[in-house]
Amino acid sequence: MPFVLRRIGFYIVAFCAAAVINFLIPRLMPGDPIDFMFAKAENTLPPEARAALLKTFGFAVGPLHEQFLAYLRSVFTWDLGYSVKFYPLTVSQVLGYALPWTVFLAGTSAILAFSVGSITGILAAWRRGGAFDSVASPLALAVQAIPAVVVALAALFVFGVALKWLPTGYAFDPKLDPGWSPQFIGSVAHSAIMPVVSLAFVHIGGYLVTMRNNMIGQLGEDHVVMGLAKGLSDRRVRYNYAARNALLPSVTAFALTIGSVMGGSLVTEVVFNYPGLGRTLYVAIVARDYPLIQGQLLVMTLAMLTANLAVDLAYVFLDPRLRRA
Amino acid sequence: MSGSFEVIFRNKKAVVGLAIVLAYVAIAVAAPWITEHAPMQRVGRPHQPPSMDQLLGTTRMGRDVFTQLIWGTRTSLFVGFLAGLIVTVIGVALGITAGYLGGWVDEVINFFTNIALVIPQLPLLLVIAAFVGQASPMVIALIIGLTSWAWGARVTRAQTMSLRRREFIEASELAGEPTWRMIAVELLPNLLSIIGFNFIGSVIYTIITEATLEFLGLGDPNAVSWGTMLYNAQTSSAIMIGAWWEVAAPASFIAVIGIGLSLINFAIDEISNPRLRTLGTVAKAAKAQRAIDRARVDATAPEA
Numbered sequence: 001m002p003f004v005l006r007r008i009g010f011y012i013v014a015f016c017a018a019a020v021i022n023f024l025i026p027r028l029m030p031g032d033p034i035d036f037m038f039a040k041a042e043n044t045l046p047p048e049a050r051a052a053l054l055k056t057f058g059f060a061v062g063p064l065h066e067q068f069l070a071y072l073r074s075v076f077t078w079d080l081g082y083s084v085k086f087y088p089l090t091v092s093q094v095l096g097y098a099l100p101w102t103v104f105l106a107g108t109s110a111i112l113a114f115s116v117g118s119i120t121g122i123l124a125a126w127r128r129g130g131a132f133d134s135v136a137s138p139l140a141l142a143v144q145a146i147p148a149v150v151v152a153l154a155a156l157f158v159f160g161v162a163l164k165w166l167p168t169g170y171a172f173d174p175k176l177d178p179g180w181s182p183q184f185i186g187s188v189a190h191s192a193i194m195p196v197v198s199l200a201f202v203h204i205g206g207y208l209v210t211m212r213n214n215m216i217g218q219l220g221e222d223h224v225v226m227g228l229a230k231g232l233s234d235r236r237v238r239y240n241y242a243a244r245n246a247l248l249p250s251v252t253a254f255a256l257t258i259g260s261v262m263g264g265s266l267v268t269e270v271v272f273n274y275p276g277l278g279r280t281l282y283v284a285i286v287a288r289d290y291p292l293i294q295g296q297l298l299v300m301t302l303a304m305l306t307a308n309l310a311v312d313l314a315y316v317f318l319d320p321r322l323r324r325a
Numbered sequence: 326m327s328g329s330f331e332v333i334f335r336n337k338k339a340v341v342g343l344a345i346v347l348a349y350v351a352i353a354v355a356a357p358w359i360t361e362h363a364p365m366q367r368v369g370r371p372h373q374p375p376s377m378d379q380l381l382g383t384t385r386m387g388r389d390v391f392t393q394l395i396w397g398t399r400t401s402l403f404v405g406f407l408a409g410l411i412v413t414v415i416g417v418a419l420g421i422t423a424g425y426l427g428g429w430v431d432e433v434i435n436f437f438t439n440i441a442l443v444i445p446q447l448p449l450l451l452v453i454a455a456f457v458g459q460a461s462p463m464v465i466a467l468i469i470g471l472t473s474w475a476w477g478a479r480v481t482r483a484q485t486m487s488l489r490r491r492e493f494i495e496a497s498e499l500a501g502e503p504t505w506r507m508i509a510v511e512l513l514p515n516l517l518s519i520i521g522f523n524f525i526g527s528v529i530y531t532i533i534t535e536a537t538l539e540f541l542g543l544g545d546p547n548a549v550s551w552g553t554m555l556y557n558a559q560t561s562s563a564i565m566i567g568a569w570w571e572v573a574a575p576a577s578f579i580a581v582i583g584i585g586l587s588l589i590n591f592a593i594d595e596i597s598n599p600r601l602r603t604l605g606t607v608a609k610a611a612k613a614q615r616a617i618d619r620a621r622v623d624a625t626a627p628e629a
Contacts, residue, residue: 010439017440025452138338141591145583147533149540149555150576157564157572213594263447267537271559281448282541285455293452300445308443 007312011305018301022294023071027064080295085287091295094280099299102276105192106258106265109200113261114254116200117207121250122243124208125215126234137212144205148198148264152271155198167191199268203257210253214246221245248319255311258304277303339592345585353399362389364396364549393554394574400550401582404466404535409528411470412477417520419474420481421508425489435482441475450534454543461545465538469531477523484519488512518597522590529586536579551575 074080080091117140124133159165167190218224219242227237266278273279277296284292334340352359423434453468454460460468488494497511513520538544539552542560546553558564558571 011443014440014443018444021444021449025456141587142580142584145529145587146580147536147583149533149537150580153555153559153564153572153576157569161564209591213598262445263537266447266451267540270541281451285451286542288455293455297445297448297452300448301443304443304445 081291083292085289098277098280109196110261113200113203117204118211121208121211125212140205140208148202148267151198152268195268195272218242218246258307336592338588342585342588353402356395360392364393397550400462404462405528405532408466408470408531412527413524415474416477419478424482424485438475438478459545525590
């Protein structure tokens with residue numbers, strides 16, 4: 001499958017580019033990154049930890065290319081050094097704890113938004129100008145333009161503070177022991193309702209509009225008319241003839257919005273105090289914990305590239321032309 | 326030209342969207358005359374609910390929420406339009422260059438565009454803003470403008486490439502038109518709807534992102550904007566103590582300008598792609614056409 005191989009090659013290059021950007025940002029900024037990052041941690045960090053940090057991050061005094069080589073080594077051995085804020089935990093440990101929560105939160109809401117948005121988009125296009133379309137489409141448009149912060153804060157106030165239906169923060173009841181017990185899973189699900197739904201809510205509108213517009217384009221095509229003329233059921237024409245083709249641009253949109261879902265997840269995690277990557281990044285930025293920030297960016301880029309790869313594979317499945325090419 | 330205005334005003338979404346955006350512009354321009362206090366002035370006791378004196382209540386610092394909201398409109402619109410302009414100019418320049426010239430130029434530009442598209446935006450912005458330290462709204466506009474051009478470049482490139490194969494372009498090429506004229510006179514007018522779409526989309530994105538960055542505490546805390554209002558509300562736990570007005574005011578203002586701008590974008594989409602118009606519009610147009618036909622028939626019919 002040359003297509004998939006080509007994409008994988010591109011993602012490897014993209015990851016290297018991200019690593020270079022990650023390396024350059026602190027060096028392009030005014031001020032000394034070392035002072036910057038120790039300004040807040042001066043008292044809590046023992047000198048030997050400071051020396052270790054300097055070493056792993058290639059901040060050691062030396063020519064730029066040596067710093068870069070040292071940095072590359074730390075990236076590819078995944079030895080990202082210690083976190084300043086969570087010392088003595090290493091960056092990999094902190095990220096390893098946070099990653100699953102973000103994958104769970106962002107993944108669930110991306111899939112929720114995609115399915116709900118696409119299905120409602122198909123229905124809106126099928127009865128274009130009908131009652132459902134004239135309510136759902138403008139509504140989708142309005143919803144699409146509302147930022148994740150606003151939705152999250154509104155949900156927090158209405159369902160968390162005013163009505164007290166759902167917990168206002170954290171991923172599970174802190175009184176329970178993490179494990180595969182039914183209570184714990186129930187608590188995780190209960191705490192996830194508000195973050196997942198409020199994060200998905202923002203993106204439903206975009207999928208609805210994209211799907212509706214593509215569907216309308218498809219409905220005028222000959223093969224759809226042919227399907228109807230053959231006397232196939234509406235359902236079959238709608239899903240197997242029109243929607244399957246209309247789905248391709250939506251899948252591209254899905255790949256492009258993974259980034260904004262991660263951005264939205266960042267905000268949602270901060271508002272709901274959810275222990276994922278976004279909140280960790282926030283904490284790291286507030287504490288000027290640079291090793292952690294750098295590690296975060298790498299992991300987030302990696303997550304995004306993986307998601308894009310998954311979408312490429314879905315493309316191969318949806319578009320038979322790519323299987324031969 | 327008057328014809329294109331007519332096209333715009335016949336679209337209900339465009340009219341509503343334009344009205345909303347113009348209202349915001351008016352508020353931003355008239356800020357000194359609408360408000361009584363300076364935005365950072367203490368006008369009352371902290372966390373006062375809305376009343377006749379303070380229309381939208383006060384913040385923890387005893388500042389008037391209404392005044393801050395009005396002055397914040399200025400900041401947000403300025404940042405949105407500035408960054409939107411930067412994004413559009415970079416995106417259009419790169420997109421047309423890549424799509425029109427093709428070859429290795431296209432390869433290089435397209436490669437960087439694709440990379441910019443897969444690097445997570447918001448985390449990158451956060452990190453840059455954190456290193457700049459207490460970024461002012463102006464700096465935030467620059468950062469967003471310089472990092473968010475990829476989508477516009479890709480879309481403009483695709484459209485330029487499809488235009489490039491049309492006959493009128495090939496004809497003017499054979500006629501020996503210089504490159505600048507090809508781009509400015511033949512290509513740009515045909516790219517206008519995509520450029521407009523890109524610009525307005527970028528303004529929405531910037532307003533939302535600026536508010537998000539400031540909400541997370543990466544902005545200049547002394548700037549007056551919707552984002553810093555949200556940040557101050559969050560740090561003073563306004564929601565937890567029930568001071569909803571501190572959050573509701575900036576949140577609804579952000580939401581409404583977003584809706585107004587995306588209505589315009591939706592209208593651009595509909596005007597440039599008539600298939601997307603809702604049946605109501607189609608039916609209305611058909612009815613108007615029938616009325617015209619009838620008038621014509623009546624006018625030419627012999628007197629009965």
